[in-house]
Amino acid sequence: MSIASHAGQRPGFAARALSNRSFVAGLVVTLFIACVAIVSFFWTPYDITQLPVSQRMKPPSAAHWFGTDHFGRDILSMIMIGARNSIAVALVAVGIGMGIGVPLGTIAAARRGWLDEAVMRFNDIVFAFPALLSAIMITAVFGPGAINAIVAIGIFNIPVFARVSRAGAMALWPREFVMAARVAGKGAARITVEHILPNIVSLLLVQGTIQFALGILAEAGLSYVGLGAQPPMPSWGRMLFDAQTRMIVAPYQALFPGLAIVVTVLGLNLLGDGLRDLLDPRLNRER
Numbered sequence: 547m548s549i550a551s552h553a554g555q556r557p558g559f560a561a562r563a564l565s566n567r568s569f570v571a572g573l574v575v576t577l578f579i580a581c582v583a584i585v586s587f588f589w590t591p592y593d594i595t596q597l598p599v600s601q602r603m604k605p606p607s608a609a610h611w612f613g614t615d616h617f618g619r620d621i622l623s624m625i626m627i628g629a630r631n632s633i634a635v636a637l638v639a640v641g642i643g644m645g646i647g648v649p650l651g652t653i654a655a656a657r658r659g660w661l662d663e664a665v666m667r668f669n670d671i672v673f674a675f676p677a678l679l680s681a682i683m684i685t686a687v688f689g690p691g692a693i694n695a696i697v698a699i700g701i702f703n704i705p706v707f708a709r710v711s712r713a714g715a716m717a718l719w720p721r722e723f724v725m726a727a728r729v730a731g732k733g734a735a736r737i738t739v740e741h742i743l744p745n746i747v748s749l750l751l752v753q754g755t756i757q758f759a760l761g762i763l764a765e766a767g768l769s770y771v772g773l774g775a776q777p778p779m780p781s782w783g784r785m786l787f788d789a790q791t792r793m794i795v796a797p798y799q800a801l802f803p804g805l806a807i808v809v810t811v812l813g814l815n816l817l818g819d820g821l822r823d824l825l826d827p828r829l830n831r832e833r
Contacts, residue, residue, distance in 0.1 A: 559824065562824055563820075563824055566820045566823055566824060567820075568816045568817075568819045568820040568823065569816070569817065569819075569820025569821065569823070569824060570820070571813070571816050571820075572813050572814065572815070572816030572817030572818070572819070572820050573817055573820070574813075575809060575810070575812065575813025575814075575816070575817075576810075576813045576814060576817050578813075579629055579633070579809070579810050579813065580633065582626050582629050583626070583629040583630035583633050584630075585626065586623075586626035586627045586629065586630050587630065590620075590622075590623035590626050590627065591610075591611075591620055591622055591623050592610075592619070592620035592623045593623075594619045594620065594623050594624055594627060594778070594780060595778065596619075597617045597618055597619065598618040598619075599617070599618050600618065601614050601618040602614060602615070602616055602617060602618040603615075603616060603792075603795070603796055604618075605796070605798060606798055610622070612625065612798065612802045613796070613798045613799065613802075615785075615788065615789075615799055616788070616792065616799075621785075621798070621799065621802055621803075622802075624780040624785060624803075625780075625782070625785075625802060625803060625806050627779075627780045628780040628781050628782045628785065628803070628806070629782075629806065629810075631692065631765075631775050631779060631780065631781055632762045632765050632766065632781070632782055632807075632810070633762070634692075635692055635695055635696050635699065635761065635762075635765040635774070635775075636699070636758050636759075636761030636762045636764075636765055637758065637761075638696050638700065639695075639696050639699035639700040639703055639761045639764075639765075640700075640703060640754055640757050640758050640761055641700075642696070642697075642700030642701070642703065642704070643699075643700050643701075643702070643703020643704050643706060643707050643757060644703070644707050644750065644754060646704045646707075646708075647703065647704040647705065647706065647707025647708040647709075647710075647711065648707050648708070648711045648743075648750060650665050650668075650704070650708040650711075650712075651665070651707065651708040651709065651710065651711030651712035651713075651714075651715065652711050652712070652715045652738050652742060652743065652746075653665070653738075654666065654708070654712050655711075655712045655715035655716045655719060655742075656715065656719070656734040656735070656737070656738050656742075657734065662712075665708060665712070666712075668705070669704075669705035669708050669709060670705075672701060672702065672704060672705045673705050675701075675702070676702060678698075678764070678767060678768065678771070678773075680697075680698040680701055680702060681694060681695055681698035681699075681768050681773045681774075682773065684697055684698055685773050690772060690773045690774070690776060691774075691775070691776055692774060692775040692776075692779070694773070695764075695765055695768045695769070695773060695774040695775070698764075698768070698773075699761050699764045699765065699768075702764075703757050703761070706753065706757060707750065707753065707754075707757075710749060710750065710753045711746060711749075711750065714742075714745075714746035714749045714750075715738070715742045715746060718741070718742050718745055718746070719742070723741060724737060724741055724742070727740070727741055748821075748825035749825075751821060751825065752818055752821045752822045752825060755814055755817055755818035755821060756814075756815070756818045758814055759810075759811045759814035759815050759818065762807065762810055762811055762814070763807070763811055765781070765783065766781070766782050766783035766786070766807050767783060768783065769781035769782070769783030769784040769787070770783035770784065770786055770787045771787075772784075772787070782803045782806055782807050783803075783807075785799070785800075785803040786800055786803050786804060789803070
């Protein structure tokens with residue numbers, strides 16, 4: 547094969563991924579946060595179940611890199627454990643939204659008619675109740691807690707994935723390869739599984755990354771108002787709530803949990819933006 551033909555070849559996915567700064571930066575940040583969360587299962591600098599009152603309100607130092615809170619607990623250790631809680635809540639909530647929303651969206655696109663209309667009206671109703679409002683209603687019945695936060699965020703994610711999957715599927719149904727499958731005698735369900743879903747996976751992956759970032763923000767917000775993880779389980783949002791009355795005397799107590807939220811959400815958004823650039827064929831053709 548000639549050198550010219552080699553030069554005309556498109557670079558592989560790995561080469562394009564490594565050259566995409568947004569993807570690389572987002573992946574590095576996301577993997578770092580994930581590693582911190584995993585490490586917290588086995589090790590943290592200090593045991594947060596202990597309350598060493600003599601160490602309370604210590605500023606950042608060599609002994610406590612991020613300082614200590616009003617109970618003497620190490621803030622770095624709490625942030626590490628809070629990372630796994632935030633990731634777990636957002637991950638399960640996105641799983642709920644994707645597991646219910648994607649089937650609804652693809653079925654609506656395949657069947658059309660009254661079923662499509664019913665699914666879209668259901669989406670409109672759910673969209674009318676944001677995650678915070680849903681959490682308040684669920685809490686009023688079942689009480690506050692991480693499980694209820696997961697349910698509230700998951701319910702809000704259902705119409706998001708339903709709309710995305712429906713739009714992606716409807717764009718594919720008129721395509722030639724789908725028409726050929728219908729001529730071959732395949733039913734709507736089989737076409738959806740074998741032809742539609744594989745072609746919208748990249749779309750769902752990008753949306754899932756975005757919703758994951760929004761899920762972490764939602765979890766922090768719910769914990770901030772007392773509807774998420776309950777004490778003594780650390781949560782980034784709860785740490786911000788506890789620190790708000792000490793912003794003047796101990797600003798570091800709010801600074802580090804706030805930075806954890808910002809860095810995590812920024813990393814996931816960069817990862818999602820990079821994935822969109824890499825997986826969207828229209829953007830690839832423009833390049």
